[in-house]
Amino acid sequence: MENSHDIKGLFTKYLNKSISRNEYDALLKYFGKQNDNELGDLITRALSEDIAVNDDTELNEIVDSVEYKLRQKLQPRKKLHLKQYIPYAAIIIAALLGGSYLLLNYHTPKQKVELITDVKPGHSAAMLTLANGKKILLNEVSNGSIANEGGISVSKNKNGEVVYTVTGSNDNLDKNLNTLSTTNGETYQIVLSDGTRVWLNAATTLQYSTNLKEGDKRKVKLLTGEAYFEVAKDKQHPFIVETAKQEVEVLGTHFNINSYVDEGRTVTTLEEGSVKVSPIFNGTHKNNIILKPGQQSLIANGNINVRQADIETALAWKNGEIYFKDATIQEVLRQVSRWYNVEIKYKGIPTRTVFNGGIKRDSNLSTVLRILKLSNVQFELKKENNTTTLIVQ
Numbered sequence: 001m002e003n004s005h006d007i008k009g010l011f012t013k014y015l016n017k018s019i020s021r022n023e024y025d026a027l028l029k030y031f032g033k034q035n036d037n038e039l040g041d042l043i044t045r046a047l048s049e050d051i052a053v054n055d056d057t058e059l060n061e062i063v064d065s066v067e068y069k070l071r072q073k074l075q076p077r078k079k080l081h082l083k084q085y086i087p088y089a090a091i092i093i094a095a096l097l098g099g100s101y102l103l104l105n106y107h108t109p110k111q112k113v114e115l116i117t118d119v120k121p122g123h124s125a126a127m128l129t130l131a132n133g134k135k136i137l138l139n140e141v142s143n144g145s146i147a148n149e150g151g152i153s154v155s156k157n158k159n160g161e162v163v164y165t166v167t168g169s170n171d172n173l174d175k176n177l178n179t180l181s182t183t184n185g186e187t188y189q190i191v192l193s194d195g196t197r198v199w200l201n202a203a204t205t206l207q208y209s210t211n212l213k214e215g216d217k218r219k220v221k222l223l224t225g226e227a228y229f230e231v232a233k234d235k236q237h238p239f240i241v242e243t244a245k246q247e248v249e250v251l252g253t254h255f256n257i258n259s260y261v262d263e264g265r266t267v268t269t270l271e272e273g274s275v276k277v278s279p280i281f282n283g284t285h286k287n288n289i290i291l292k293p294g295q296q297s298l299i300a301n302g303n304i305n306v307r308q309a310d311i312e313t314a315l316a317w318k319n320g321e322i323y324f325k326d327a328t329i330q331e332v333l334r335q336v337s338r339w340y341n342v343e344i345k346y347k348g349i350p351t352r353t354v355f356n357g358g359i360k361r362d363s364n365l366s367t368v369l370r371i372l373k374l375s376n377v378q379f380e381l382k383k384e385n386n387t388t389t390l391i392v393q
Contacts, residue, residue: 117381117383118364118365118366119340119341119364119365119366119381120340120364120365121185121340121361121362121364121365122184122186122187122339122340122341122361123139123186123187124139124160124186124187124189125137125138125182125185125186125187125188126138126139126162126181126186126187126188126200127181127182127183128146128154128162128179128180129178129179129181130147130149130154130176130178131149131176131177131178131210134147138156138160138162138188139160141156142156143155143156143157143158143160144156146162148167149176149210150168150175150176150210150211151166151167151168152164152165152167152168152176152193152210153167154178154210159189160188161188161189161190161191162180162188162189162190162191163190163191164190164191164192164193164210165193166193175209175210175211175213176209176210177207177208177209177210178207178208178209179205179207180200180205180208181204181205181206182201182202182203182204182205182225183202183341184202184203184337184338184339184340184341185202185338185339185341186202187199187200187201187202187317188200190206192208192212192220192232193210193211193212194212194218194232194234194237194239195232196212196218196229196230196231196232196239197229197230198220198228198229198230199227199228199318200225200226200227201225201226201227201228201317201338202338202339203224203260203338204222204224204225204226204227205222205223205224206220206221206225206227207220207223208220208221213237214240216236216238217237217239217240218240219239219240219242220239220240220241220242221241221242221243222241222242222243222257222259223243223244224244224259224260224261225259225260226256226257226258226259226260226317227241227257228254228255228256228315229241229250229253229254229255229256229257230254231250231251231252231253231254231255231273233251234251235251238250238251239251239252241257243257243259243266244259244266244280245259245279245280245281245299245300245302246266246268246277246278246279246299246304247277247278247280247285248268248275248276248277248278249275249276249278250273250275250276252273253270253271253273253274253275254270254271254273255269255270255271255273255275255291256268256269256271256314256315256318257269258314260334260338262334263334264300265298265299266298266299266300267296267297267298267299267314268291268296268297268299269295269296269309269311269314269315270291270292270293270294270295270296270309271293271294271311271315272293273293274290274291274292274293275291276288276289276290276291277289277290277291277304279299279302279303279304281302282302286302286304289304291306294308294309295307296308296309296314310325312325313325317335317361320360320361320362321358321359321360321361322335322336322339322358322359322360322361322368323357323358324356324357324358325356326354326355326356327354327356328350328352328354328355329350329351329353329355329372329377329392330350332355332368333390333392336365336368336390339361340365340368340388341388342365342388342389342390343387343388343389343390344389344390344392345389345390345391346392346393347391347392347393348393350392351375351376351377353375353376353377355371355375365381369381372392377392377393378392378393379391379392379393380393
């Protein structure tokens with residue numbers, strides 16, 4: 001009975017009204033073993049509802065109904081204690097959908113869900129532009145050697161990453177400028193010539209010389225978008241990441257920079273190590289600050305603020321999730337737009353509902369749309385001339 005597949009089987013039998021009395025008792029007994037009696041009672045009541053399932057849509061609605069009841073029950077509790085209940089909700093979701101992940105919070109009554117169409121999630125892809133102007137679609141080339149520029153080889157490994165490897169003398173390396181770009185619906189990983197690993201989110205452009213050297217420093221430019229850096233340690237050569245609004249200097253550490261133009265600010269989140277952040281205003285570097293692990297800097301209009309970071313939220317994209325915490329619908333849909341490659345249009349005034357929770361990034365758009373419906377957000381999906389538009393009312 002401890003196996004999730006057994007639980008799923010019993011759920012299916014129950015929902016189809018083919019469960020035996022012994023199996024039904026076993027199902028209730030399983031949830032009765034949970035330590036939290038109040039939550040156990042809620043699950044028991046949900047199980048006792050007279051519901052029949054005829055197709056996947058109805059099954060999804062049942063999942064949403066159970067999830068909604070759990071969240072409504074837990075809503076009055078302090079946020080600090082919410083995480084201890086998530087595994088119970090996950091058991092129900094996993095049992096019904098065989099492990100699918102859906103833990104979005106919402107605060108409005110459940111509505112009838114009508115899926116108009118669907119959009120697949122983004123995927124691993126990028127455009128590499130070499131110093132000679134040659135453009136390479138990385139998702140279309142085979143693994144192995146791609147180019148050799150001035151003593152540095154460029155290849156694609158079995159994991160699909162672009163890898164730069166020094167093959168010549170460090171003293172004679174050319175400074176060939178390369179650019180790696182992702183569009184909406186794309187993400188990619190790269191290993192630079194010093195061993196630094198970089199994850200690029202959707203709609204991101206990273207520019208760098210193949211040998212990274214600029215004097216006694218290593219330097220790259222994040223022209224736009226979002227990237228996570230695992231910088232190789234080299235105390236003799238600090239690593240610099242330059243954006244339009246700031247410069248970040250490190251020796252070796254893990255951090256994330258969100259520099260999308262439509263976000264209106266540049267956010268640097270430090271996971272480990274330390275970084276020096278220097279705002280740039282009108283081409284001039286202003287006073288810098290040092291971030292400690294777990295801190296986050298926000299730069300807007302030339303001003304910088306530091307706060308404690310929500311690491312789970314800031315790094316969700318790199319860990320394969322779309323995750324929100326007290327986010328407005330505009331914030332949610334900016335991420336949706338970039339990852340699902342859809343344009344967003346609003347009719348009327350956007351809802352003031354805030355969203356908490358997340359979905360796996362490999363989920364289809366319909367998962368997000370179902371939650372929007374449950375939050376009383378109306379929408380239309382239209383596709384015209386290869387452009388998909390989500391019209392939100």
